[in-house]
Amino acid sequence: MADPSTYRPKPGDIPVDPGVYRFRDKDGRVIYVGKAKSLRSRLSSYFQDITALHPRTRTMVLTGASVEWTVVRNEVEALQLEYSWIKEFDPRFNVKYRDDKSYPYLAVTMGEEFPRAQVMRGAKRKGTRYFGPYAHAWAIRETLDQLLRVFPVRTCSGGVFKRAGQVGRPCLLGYIEKCSAPCVGNVSAEEHREIAEEFCDFMDGNTGRFVKRLEQQMKQASAELDYETAARRRDDIVALRKSLEHSAVVLGDKTDTDVFGVADDDLEAAVQVFHVRGGRVRGQRGWVVDKEAEGDLALAEVIERLLQQVYGEESGQGVPREVLVPVLPADVDSMAEWLTERRGAQVSLRVPQRGDKKTLMETVTRNATQSLARHKVARAGDLTARSQALQELQEYLDLPQAPLRIECYDVSHVQGTNVVASMVVFEDGLPRKSEYRKFGVRGTRTESGELRLDDTAAMDEVLTRRFRRYLAERENAGDVELDDLDDDAPTSGPIDETTGKPRRFAYPPQLVVVDGGKPQVSAATRALRELGIDDIPVVGLAKRLEEVWVDGDDFPVILPRTSEGLYLLQRVRDEAHRFAISFHRQRRSKSMTVSALDGIPGLGEVKRKALLKHFGSVKKVRAATAEEIREVDGIGPSLAEAIRTHLGQDDAAPAVNLTTGEVLE
Template sequence: MADPTTYRPSPGSIPDAPGVYKFRDATKRVIYVGKAKSLRGRLNSYFADITGLHPRTRQMVTTAASVEWTVVGTEVEALQLEYNWIKEFDPRFNVRYRDDKSYPVLAVTMNEEFPRLHVYRGARKKGVRYFGPYAHAWAIRETLDLLLRVFPARTCTAGVFKRHGQIGRPCLLGYIGKCSAPCVGKVSADEHRAIVEDFCDFLAGRTDALIRRLEQEMAAASDELEFERAARLRDDLGALRRAMEKQAVVLGDGTDADVVAFAHDELEAAVQVFHVRGGRVRGQRGWVIDKAEEMDVKDLVDHFLTQFYGEEAERADDPDLGSPVPREVLVPELPADAEAVGEWLSGLRGSRVSLRVPQRGDKRALAETVTRNAGEAFTQHKLRRAGDLTARSAALAELQDYLALETAPLRIECVDISHIQGSDVVASLVVFEDGVPRKSEYRRFALREAAEEGDVASIAEVVRRRFSRYLKETAEDAPVDPDRPGIDPETGKPRKFAYAPNLLVVDGAGPQATAAADVLSELGFTDLVVVGLAKRLEEVWLPGDPDPVILPRTSDALYLLQRLRDEAHRFAIRYHREKRSKRMQVSALDGVPGLGQARRTALIKHFGSVRKLREARIEEIEAVPGFGRRTAEAVVAALAGEQPQTAGESST
């Protein structure tokens, strides 16, 4: 634990000007980024009596080993630089508004010839329109089920679409009128795209014109005595109105706004956002975060607006879909630098953004509803994860005591091996920081040298490769940018093994732990603690000790080690399955005369899998570019004579 007075800047050396500052630990890694109107006033507050600091701030300043700053001209520049540095360095003590779950959206793949409607979670892609986020995936499916009778667009995957095109028959949705069946040519690509564009217009709030058009068509059909068509249009209108009822109007003036509210205590805060578009609530999102330092509502608003809209603007890489920043952002309190934040948001949107606190009327009522939602979410979080931060701190403290460590292990790495009877041997390395997974630093290994020598040798190979790479990346002659020690100056990307753990856990008992410790000793690591976690009795083994350390079954420390081991096991199994699947696809076609690697790949890509290829006829294989009759017959004969084998999976 560092003493903040050892790196405190000398009096008068900190400028009294706006800027951005960085705290670094002993390895030069950035652990916290902040901005201030006055760098002198803000930084001096960190070097007051540490007993009076916020618990998280106290942990940060005692983990840090140095502080540096950059002076900027305006508060807007400070906002932008702070956001860029948080994105670049991902400091572990900064507040990060990350969901504990991935919110589903309704995606429309406008970049395909026949656009598809489907539920989607993940990063935004260029050329795809998104509606939401929704709180639940079933809400999207319910909306789709109502609207498909009016907008019979494609919802199937690429494989299903291609298969029905090949067999010349539509799927069930095509027969019951909930898909226009473009796969079999019932509508052209242009006609199908027009259906999808009408669907997007409806979800975007342009409903009045569509309702009027359908009413006119229904009246015209009735006048022409086309009663079946009129009845169908009547039912379509009913479906549209039911869908509209599910998105009740909350702001009658057709406002586009995001309404933000918070609930918080000394250690944590919950935020809720309602996305209102065209006067209707189109989506809702929520987070619960650990406070990095003492924050009031103004500070929470400031941090949230910068991070949330900065990341949303980066994800919205298609200018045709408009800006993710609405015309209005309604907040419970204005941040201290409200003018600068508003100017920055306006720059992201490309037009003026109003940042204000609603005072009366419908907007005030909606803000109170969002506040109640934030309070309810915070209460549920406390009930569900009571003492989570305290439990994590307790787990790290217990590990420090049980293993006689000098400091709490803020960074722990765990290694696991996975294989089937010695084949396709792979390993995983997972990282936990402050007791939570840091998935961006997970690594996986395809083992070569020790694959045939057993799990102990495999553990040794992984440890040797991981820490040899660390020594290479931290060597004196390694190219290093002094401002970004964790970033490779040649590629601009984070170094894969730039930081060493405080504790290394291997999945196994004494032999595995001893093998890892021997490798570390060879490489010159004398202060890195290694333990093995045995599955059978959850025993903790130290290298060379004849008896294990028995942790209480209910201890937070044992639970943390189990989570580490299970996460490493999951990550290893996933990689093993990927390798085995690729090997089985290739091996199924080995030995076919005239079939090289390129043509094997072309076959798998065309049919999607060996199973589908096995079901294909000679004529279908012959239709693949580059294949003749004789080669197609050889492929069919080879697959017909193949006997698939199965085996169980295992992981050490």
């Protein structure tokens, strides 16, 4: 660990203005992001008396090797910049709110020409309206089934929608009037969008006008003796009211608010939020946070970090008119102003004192208390198991330290064809999917010129490519010849000078695991030794008896069948195998597709993709003139004529998938 005095800035060099600061470790990674009203006062507090700091904060300062800051005009800008940096760099010492489960949303893809209503999980996408979250996906489908009677918006996938348009017949939902069938032109794109917008208005809580409109239509149809239409409108009203029964009325009509409840102890805090729209609870969500991640974190700071995360990606109606919290953030005025900017209208941030809102917050807080209790039970077992697994691996494999970062490699192919490999990364016993990588294996030439594509040759190539990139980015070796492992050209240093982010391969693992036995381990070790790397241990996990092979040993290490260390190695190996298999299937499917554009001299993969992107299909390319083809970047007069000649001679040769026989045009 570094001595803080070696990188402590002079107090006179630090401005007294508000701003955001970043601590970096010796490798240049951002490990902590914070904001301050006065940068000088806040940064000086980290270096005064290090023994007086909270243990976690002290560890952060000792891990750091440099600190930098950016001055902003006010606290609101500091809030926004701090959120952006935390999202960009994912610092290990910042508070991270983890969802206590994966929540499904009812999403409407308003960014598409024909919006679609569907169940969605994960990160929110631009141009899509979200409603919820819901406790269960079946609750969304039940609600959607009721509402499609009144708002027949499209729910089918892109493939089903396209096929219906090609054959000129809608799907079953179109026939039973639960879809307006824009695929076959029953309604225009504008009419279908209007239906989708009304659906979104209803889900936003504007329910009264739709019920009143249907009641008027029912009465009018009845007065005109059109009893069939009146009966349909009656059933529509029943469907709307039934869907409203799923969301309890908790506040007065037209009330839009988010109510946060917190239950905490010395180490952790559980947070629950009820999303109330139109006076009804439209969604519920929960998080858990480690309070020790930023030292003795006060509840007001927990609330501030939470609001940043919840509303950092929201805008417009995604931010309610009112936010109710148990404790106001330290700088409540700046936070309220920031929320107002996100919404584009005034947002009230306050603590309820009495009445229905106070009662609702007590209910939310009880949910948070129960969530914290459940989390404690689950977390105790998880943390113990992961810590034990890392300690056992250090002990059984005689490692110098616990393998906090493990990289595992696997090779996948079918009889030497479409050879690919995968790299998966586990940090602190958990998968780090943003660090996963795929490799297309090229093979190596023997002295006789024969191309080798067996497992050991592939493992040698993959390890060589990965760690040559590590050496180049770690040791400023910009002149090292690199394979095109990714699209980033190598430049000097572990930190990208353009983005400020760590380079992809700048950090070594504490343990390399390969899928296989002694031959694979030998190949991996040989690749590292040839690069001059001798401080990274390599082991192999053989599938048959789950033996752990260590380089240089004639016999494998046998871990107990109940060992947490063995379970971790198996998880890492299985994840690498899954990732390699999925990549191999993609490659194999692509290689088994024959296109009418194949075999044209001068038309490579890049130009072929550009051509298809420009025209949309081979059929449209065939119908284009040479002058129109020349409009595509990179295609000149001679190549355009060659494409026209080739397609003219091959009119009966559409693109076909050789596995399924499906015509791909």
